[in-house]
Amino acid sequence: MDDQLSALVVIFTEFYYWLTVVIMFMIHIGFCMYEVGASRRKNHIHTLMKNTMLIPLVTITFFFFGWWIYFAFPNGPGITGGIVESPHAEPWSQLMGTHMGAGADGWERINGVFWAAFLLFSWTAASIVSGSVIERIQSGGFWILAVAIGSVFWIIDAAWGWHAEGWMVQLLGYHDAYASGVIHAIAGGFALGVLVVLGPRIGKFAPDGTPRDIHPRNPWLVTIGLFLIYTGFWGFYVACNVPIWDIQAGDGEFFSATNIYLAPTTLSAITFNFLMSLSGGLLAGYWISKGDAFWTYSSGLAGIIAASAGNDLYHPIQAMFIAIIGVIFMYKMHFYMEKRFKIDDAVGAVAVHGYAGFFGVVIAGFMLWGYPSSPNTEFAAINPLGQFIGAIIMFGVLGFIPGFIISKILNVFGILRIPPSVEIAGLDTYVQEQINADEQAIVDAEAAARSS
Numbered sequence: 508m509d510d511q512l513s514a515l516v517v518i519f520t521e522f523y524y525w526l527t528v529v530i531m532f533m534i535h536i537g538f539c540m541y542e543v544g545a546s547r548r549k550n551h552i553h554t555l556m557k558n559t560m561l562i563p564l565v566t567i568t569f570f571f572f573g574w575w576i577y578f579a580f581p582n583g584p585g586i587t588g589g590i591v592e593s594p595h596a597e598p599w600s601q602l603m604g605t606h607m608g609a610g611a612d613g614w615e616r617i618n619g620v621f622w623a624a625f626l627l628f629s630w631t632a633a634s635i636v637s638g639s640v641i642e643r644i645q646s647g648g649f650w651i652l653a654v655a656i657g658s659v660f661w662i663i664d665a666a667w668g669w670h671a672e673g674w675m676v677q678l679l680g681y682h683d684a685y686a687s688g689v690i691h692a693i694a695g696g697f698a699l700g701v702l703v704v705l706g707p708r709i710g711k712f713a714p715d716g717t718p719r720d721i722h723p724r725n726p727w728l729v730t731i732g733l734f735l736i737y738t739g740f741w742g743f744y745v746a747c748n749v750p751i752w753d754i755q756a757g758d759g760e761f762f763s764a765t766n767i768y769l770a771p772t773t774l775s776a777i778t779f780n781f782l783m784s785l786s787g788g789l790l791a792g793y794w795i796s797k798g799d800a801f802w803t804y805s806s807g808l809a810g811i812i813a814a815s816a817g818n819d820l821y822h823p824i825q826a827m828f829i830a831i832i833g834v835i836f837m838y839k840m841h842f843y844m845e846k847r848f849k850i851d852d853a854v855g856a857v858a859v860h861g862y863a864g865f866f867g868v869v870i871a872g873f874m875l876w877g878y879p880s881s882p883n884t885e886f887a888a889i890n891p892l893g894q895f896i897g898a899i900i901m902f903g904v905l906g907f908i909p910g911f912i913i914s915k916i917l918n919v920f921g922i923l924r925i926p927p928s929v930e931i932a933g934l935d936t937y938v939q940e941q942i943n944a945d946e947q948a949i950v951d952a953e954a955a956a957r958s959s
Contacts, residue, residue, distance in 0.1 A: 517616050518616065525623075530738070530739060532739065533739035537735030538732065541732030541733055545853060547724050549936050552934075557637060557649055558634055558638075565629050565630055565633055566626060570622075574603075576662045576666060577662050578593035581673045582674055627746075628665075631743070632693065633694075635691070636701060636856070639856040642853065645924065648917045651917060652914070660693060661694065661905075663905060671768050679887060680886065680893040680894075683871070685743075685747050685816070686747065687813065687815040688816065691861065692864030693902065695856065695857045695860040699910065716846075736808060737811075740811060745774070747767050766819045768880070777818055784810045784811045785811050787827035788811060788833070795835055805854075805859050806834045806838070808859055809833060809859040813829055813866050813867040841858035841862070872889060872891035876890055877889065880893075
């Protein structure tokens with residue numbers, strides 16, 4: 508590092524992202540608690556392990572190719588250019604490990620923590636899918652889906668629309684500061700694609716097609732889980748900013764926090780808007796669900812997601828009202844899709860993340876119409892058509908379609924859904940029976956050996 512100021516900027520940035528990763532870990536703790544609380548007792552261990560084991564699987568695959576995709580694919584490739592050389596993100600790079608060397612432009616200190624921040628986004632994308640499919644999916648099939656969304660498809664959309672040089676930002680004026688589409692819409696769309704193939708839980712629908720409520724078995728775990736997700740989501744917001752950046756580098760000095768597109772913002776602005784959108788979501792959820800605790804807590808999260816695309820630029824009162832409208836939209840869509848298409852979204856993940864995220868991207872096009880999408884004045888400005896196309900790409904092209912196709916393939920090979928007998932008995936019960944059978948076989952073998 509050339510001087511003390513440069514060193515301070517780099518080391519502060521390193522520490523900043525390191526702390527965001529610690530805070531964001533609460534998101535995954537929250538998802539584990541939330542999903543176990545929403546599932547029936549006979550499936551608790553399976554639900555927990557399914558969501559726990561995506562951590563090593565997505566982490567390792569993200570190390571080998573997910574991180575590289577983000578830096579290599581902002582041009583498509585083939586839309587605004589080819590594959591971008593990204594030597595610091597290749598798994599064999601010296602910068603993908605312990606490195607104190609000079610001449611690395613700070614990457615020797617920020618590469619690992621920046622990678623980890625994006626990795627936690629990957630876990631979140633996979634966990635969103637995890638909740639929607641509880642109590643009927645095979646672990647192996649889910650883990651394949653988790654790697655696909657966590658280390659491939661969401662990071663492609665991040666390269667396209669959540670990168671300072673992404674082709675969607677350049678050509679469409681796409682703006683999604685806190686990932687209404689980039690994380691939430693794509694994961695919700697992917698989950699919907701999986702659910703169409705997976706089908707509903709046994710007993711979810713009456714013979715006449717009327718949906719039955721399968722209430723959470725542990726409301727306390729659901730409540731604590733969602734509050735941990737709120738907390739981790741705040742860390743997620745923090746991680747979506749570059750903490751200190753010279754906006755006028757080469758033309759004077761102007762240091763500021765920036766959004767993911769390197770446009771100046773303030774942490775005060777996002778603090779106002781995060782809390783106002785959370786509050787708007789909670790109020791709307793309490794009202795529209797008539798005080799249902801599960802949907803009230805979920806709506807707080809949906810409110811944040813609905814406002815996230817533009818929460819770097821909204822006024823706090825705008826953020827609140829966008830959250831309110833987004834929650835009403837996602838709630839109505841959930842029950843319409845459930846009744847019309849027999850979609851059994853066990854925890855409302857498609858609604859809370861997918862529909863609210865889609866809404867958030869689209870509404871930002873109208874609310875921020877004409878604002879710069881990026882500090883680069885040659886890029887398209889934010890506009891309704893660009894945001895709508897972006898929402899379709901996130902939810903449909905990179906979300907629903909891959910989720911549907913991969914699930915179809917898994918289903919053909921018999922590794923998507925558990926057998927009906929196992930589902931009725933419970934996944935935990937089935938596993939315990941297998942353990943008991945194995946133990947009994949050992950006892951029988953020892954008895955036979957002694958008698959001989």
